[in-house]
Amino acid sequence: xxxxxxxxxxxxxxxxxxxxxxxxxxxxxxxxxxxxxxxxxxxxxxxxxxxxxxxxxxxxxxxxxxxxxxxxxxxxxxxxxxxxxxxxxxxxxxxxxxxxxxxxxxxxxxxxxxxxxxxxxxxxxxxxxxxxxxxxxxxxxxxxxxxxxxxxxxxxxxxxxxxxxxxxxxxxxxxxxxxxxxxxxxxxxxxxxxxxxxxxxxxxxxxx
Amino acid sequence: xxxxxxxxxxxxxxxxxxxxxxxxxxxxxxxxxxxxxxxxxxxxxxxxxxxxxxxxxxxxxxxxxxxxxxxxxxxxxxxxxxxxxxxxxxxxxxxxxxxxxxxxxxxxxxxxxxxxxxxxxxxxxxxxxxxxxxxxxxxxxxxxxxxxxxxxxxxxxxxxxxxxxxxxxxxxxxxxxxxxxxxxxxxxxxxxxxxxxxxxxxxxxxxxxxxxxxxxxxxxxxxxxxxxxxxxxxxxxxxxxxxxxxxxxxxxxxxxxxxxxxxxxxxxxxxxxxxxxxxxxxxxxxxxxxxxxxxxxxxxxxxxxxxxxxxxxxxxxxxxxxxxxxxxxxxxxxxxxxxxxxxxxxxxxxxxxxxxxxxxxxxxxxxxxxxxxxxxx
Numbered sequence: 083x084x085x086x087x088x089x090x091x092x093x094x095x096x097x098x099x100x101x102x103x104x105x106x107x108x109x110x111x112x113x114x115x116x117x118x119x120x121x122x123x124x125x126x127x128x129x130x131x132x133x134x135x136x137x138x139x140x141x142x143x144x145x146x147x148x149x150x151x152x153x154x155x156x157x158x159x160x161x162x163x164x165x166x167x168x169x170x171x172x173x174x175x176x177x178x179x180x181x182x183x184x185x186x187x188x189x190x191x192x193x194x195x196x197x198x199x200x201x202x203x204x205x206x207x208x209x210x211x212x213x214x215x216x217x218x219x220x221x222x223x224x225x226x227x228x229x230x231x232x233x234x235x236x237x238x239x240x241x242x243x244x245x246x247x248x249x250x251x252x253x254x255x256x257x258x259x260x261x262x263x264x265x266x267x268x269x270x271x272x273x274x275x276x277x278x279x280x281x282x283x284x285x286x287x288x289x290x
Numbered sequence: 291x292x293x294x295x296x297x298x299x300x301x302x303x304x305x306x307x308x309x310x311x312x313x314x315x316x317x318x319x320x321x322x323x324x325x326x327x328x329x330x331x332x333x334x335x336x337x338x339x340x341x342x343x344x345x346x347x348x349x350x351x352x353x354x355x356x357x358x359x360x361x362x363x364x365x366x367x368x369x370x371x372x373x374x375x376x377x378x379x380x381x382x383x384x385x386x387x388x389x390x391x392x393x394x395x396x397x398x399x400x401x402x403x404x405x406x407x408x409x410x411x412x413x414x415x416x417x418x419x420x421x422x423x424x425x426x427x428x429x430x431x432x433x434x435x436x437x438x439x440x441x442x443x444x445x446x447x448x449x450x451x452x453x454x455x456x457x458x459x460x461x462x463x464x465x466x467x468x469x470x471x472x473x474x475x476x477x478x479x480x481x482x483x484x485x486x487x488x489x490x491x492x493x494x495x496x497x498x499x500x501x502x503x504x505x506x507x508x509x510x511x512x513x514x515x516x517x518x519x520x521x522x523x524x525x526x527x528x529x530x531x532x533x534x535x536x537x538x539x540x541x542x543x544x545x546x547x548x549x550x551x552x553x554x555x556x557x558x559x560x561x562x563x564x565x566x567x568x569x570x571x572x573x574x575x576x577x578x579x580x581x582x583x584x585x586x587x588x589x590x591x592x593x594x595x596x597x598x599x600x601x602x603x604x605x606x607x608x609x610x611x612x613x614x615x616x617x618x619x620x621x622x623x624x625x626x627x628x629x630x631x632x633x634x635x636x637x638x639x640x641x642x643x644x645x646x647x648x649x650x651x652x653x654x655x656x657x658x659x660x661x662x663x664x665x666x667x
Contacts (some may be wrong), residue, residue, distance in 0.1 A: 148622045152590065153642040155650030159613065159633045161606070169613040208570075 101270045102207045103129070105285050106179060107207050109133055111262065114176035117141070117201060119163055119193075120183035124151030131156070139175075141166035147155065164185060167196040175201040182283075184208045186239045194288075198259065204288045208283050212246030213268075217279075231282050247278045254288055263287040291362065293319050293346035293355070295385055309481045309630035313394050316419045317342045317385025318377035321458040326415045330657055332367055332648075333416065334376040335433030335440040336563055337634075338507075339556055341384035343374035345369075359637045365611045371657075372429065372574040372648070374478030379440075380415045381407040381563040388489065404487030407563050409436075417451075429655070430648060432456035435600060435634035436564070439571050444606065446578035451588035456644060459590045459633045461604035462573040462611075468599065470512055472565040475503035477556045488559050489528040495667035499548030500558045508548050513596035513629030517541065521559060525542045579611055589619040592640065594632040620647065 110116060113135050118127045121140030128151075131138045140158035159166060163183070166229045178201030180193070185208050206270045209231055210216075219227040219247045220240070226236040236240065237255045254261050257280040266273035266281035273281040300314040319342045324331060336345050336356065345361035348352055355376075361367040376593045378386035381404060389404040420428075431444045431452055438460025461468075479485055482499030490496060512520075521541035528535075537543040565606050573579045589612060593605035602623045609621040624639050626632035633640065 145623055145625055149624065149639050149643055152620045152622055153646035155653075156648045157618050159609065159619070159621045160623055163620075169610040171614055171616065174616050213655070289567075 095215070101247050101267055102181065102283050102285055104206065105265050105267070106181065106205055107134065109203075109287050110136060110177050110179075111202070112182075115139075116177045116179065117170070117175045118179045118181070119148075119167065119197065120180060120186075121151060121156075121158060124156040124158060126179070126181065127151070127156055127158075128154050136142075138160075145188055163193055164189070167193070167200060170200040172199055173202060177201060177203050177205060177207045177286075181205075181207045182209065185211075185243045185245060186241065190243055190245075194253070194257070198288070198290050202289065203262070205285065206246065206250075206288060207283060207285045208250065209241070210247050210266075210276050210278065211244045211247065213282050214279050218262045247281060247284045250284065250286065254286075260289050260290075261286050262289050291321070291346035291375045292349050293321065294349040295319050295342050297385055298419055298422050300415065300422075303418065305405050305411050306408045307406050307533075310386065311405065314387045314415065315385065315391070316377055316378070316380075316387070316415055316449070316627075318375055318419060319343055319345070319355075319372065319638060321345050321377050322371070322373040324425075325592055328373075329427070329429065329510065329655065330371065330652070331373045331375060331420075331425045332421070332430045333428050333435035334361065335431065336379065337437050338437035338568070339552070339561075340383070340437070341383075342378040342386075343375050345374065346597055351585050359444050359635070360644075366637070366644040367432070367648075368645070371652070372661060375420075375423070375425075376408075377419055379412045379436075379564065381412075381560060381567065383557035383560040386415075386561075387429070387573055388429065388557065388647060389488065389563055390557040393624070399491040399558060401491065402562075404559070404563060409439050409443050409567050410447060410476070412567070413440055416444075417448060421513065423662060426454060427451050429652060429657070430454045432458070432644070433460075434458035435460055435630065436568055438600075439568070442579070445570075445587045445589075446573060446582055449541065449583055452587045453655060454588040454590070455649070456590045456592070456647070457605070457608070458640075459594055459597050459600045459605075461584055461600055462579060462608050463571060463575070464575040469569045471506060471599075473505050473568055476500040476562050476565055478506070478562060482558075485558060488562075490558070495553065496558045497550075497553040500553045500556065500561060501546070503558075503561060504549045504552040504556075505545040508545055510599040511630045513598065513627060515596060515627040516629055518633070519543075519627070546584055574611075576656050579608065580615070580623070582612070582615070584612075584617045587617075588647075588651055589617060590642065590643065591619065592633070593621075593623045594626045594628070594630075594636070595623060596627050597630045597632060599630040 084270045090130045116136040127140050130136045148160040164272040178197040215229045216227040265285040267283045297317050303314045304310045309473040340356045343355045344357045362372045366627045378384045381388040393400045401408050404441040431441045438457035441457040479499040482496035485496035524540040526543050593602040614617050626636040628636045
């Protein structure tokens with residue numbers, strides 16, 4: 083791989099085009115201890131280390147991604163989420179981030195519990211499966227929805243958990259946790275009204 | 291880059307077993323330039339049968355160093371930026387005092403009267419060498435296999451002196467399987483009549499036993515895949531013509547060749563002493579890793595998918611222990627078919643992760659020449 087790809091160029095405010103990254107970074111305090119669960123090649127974590135001076139750690143399953151993240155200078159651990167989270171001590175982090183991964187986990191509730199055990203605050207982003215296009219697609223075509231944001235067929239989708247913003251909030255309530263802040267996105271636009279219908283992505287800051 | 295091995299003499303050295311050795315030699319090589327405050331020094335640790343000649347071309351025999359792919363200008367351990375030091379281990383036979391050295395008290399080789407040696411003895415002697423060279427703190431300690439054990443020992447013995455550590459394809463303690471392989475190697479030396487309880491200096495060395503020991507070792511360094519690729523079932527000669535055929539398969543002649551090459555460059559008693567040091571090393575039992583202060587050293591741990599001698603789970607044990615104590619640690623299991631040898635030969639991805647790690651470590655420490663080469667490669 084060309085090393086040039088590894089060299090960090092300053093990231094635009096939109097954070098490599100990922101609007102949810104930009105919003106996540108707003109929720110992370112300067113200098114805090116951050117764990118990015120499912121950090122990929124570490125784009126977000128790298129930005130947070132460079133710009134918010136955080137003490138960053140990451141967990142990622144795929145060797146090729148871990149390798150690129152470490153080559154960026156990040157402290158990333160190669161392992162799966164369950165085993166990855168287990169090793170950390172209680173309240174080891176100020177913020178634990180789970181970006182667009184909750185819907186891919188086998189036991190989302192366990193993952194949430196573990197994250198709240200090791201972190202004071204948890205930032206979760208997930209795709210909203212109750213977006214109007216998803217609803218319409220299912221209703222009109224009678225097939226498992228495929229949209230711009232959820233382009234997979236039912237048989238090859240990594241998204242094994244289908245949840246809406248309402249569903250997520252129900253879980254938080256049932257568990258006795260709190261959503262401290264929530265932000266909703268449709269493309270690059272903020273969604274202020276009827277997020278469960280109009281938001282494609284939700285970003286929630288959850289505490290115990 | 292032509293390099294030569296230097297030797298420093300340490301007047302007195304107290305070992306873990308309580309014995310004090312006198313006039314201890316330690317052989318080392320140095321590459322790159324040490325900066326004024328000696329803040330750019332990386333100590334590289336060799337594996338079991340390695341030596342101080344880690345990089346460049348030896349002025350003695352013209353051979354490249356054992357990690358020449360990784361150490362040099364623009365390489366993973368970039369000698370344009372860093373000063374890299376590698377020394378031969380205590381109880382070795384490549385310039386540092388060991389069983390084949392002359393005991394100053396008797397005027398004869400130590401043989402099996404050499405004091406039992408531990409990994410921590412090896413590391414303490416390196417600390418003494420660095421004192422002589424004027425190096426207080428190390429930017430990094432790195433090494434694979436037994437080298438990785440020394441890296442871990444450095445981190446727990448001298449946490450204040452080690453800014454970062456890169457243990458590769460290693461473990462905090464040997465498993466029963468690893469001890470078993472070493473015992474087969476030791477026994478094959480000891481049953482050779484020429485071994486003579488270790489007293490063979492001046493007469494014929496236990497070459498046959500040592501060669502068999504090396505053959506066993508070589509099998510454990512390769513993987514099933516790499517042996518299939520390299521030899522398969524290729525025949526050496528005509529196949530099985532008669533029962534006295536010297537070799538039937540290519541792999542047999544290769545192992546014997548490697549065994550016979552080895553006896554010319556390694557001392558049988560050193561083989562016994564060093565395998566004992568490996569087998570008795572245990573950072574879990576000593577609780578040294580658990581008690582380590584998380585603020586001291588930054589870690590990069592690397593293992594390889596096809597390494598069955600030091601399997602990834604052993605690296606993960608170390609990593610998980612350190613993660614539980616909130617250490618700053620990165621871990622990757624790199625994909626390779628080369629088995630345990632991967633850390634020596636499969637260097638492309640290894641180079642990228644080590645370079646990125648060292649960039650980050652040296653930048654955090656404000657090493658002055660960081661900016662000089664950033665983004666050049």
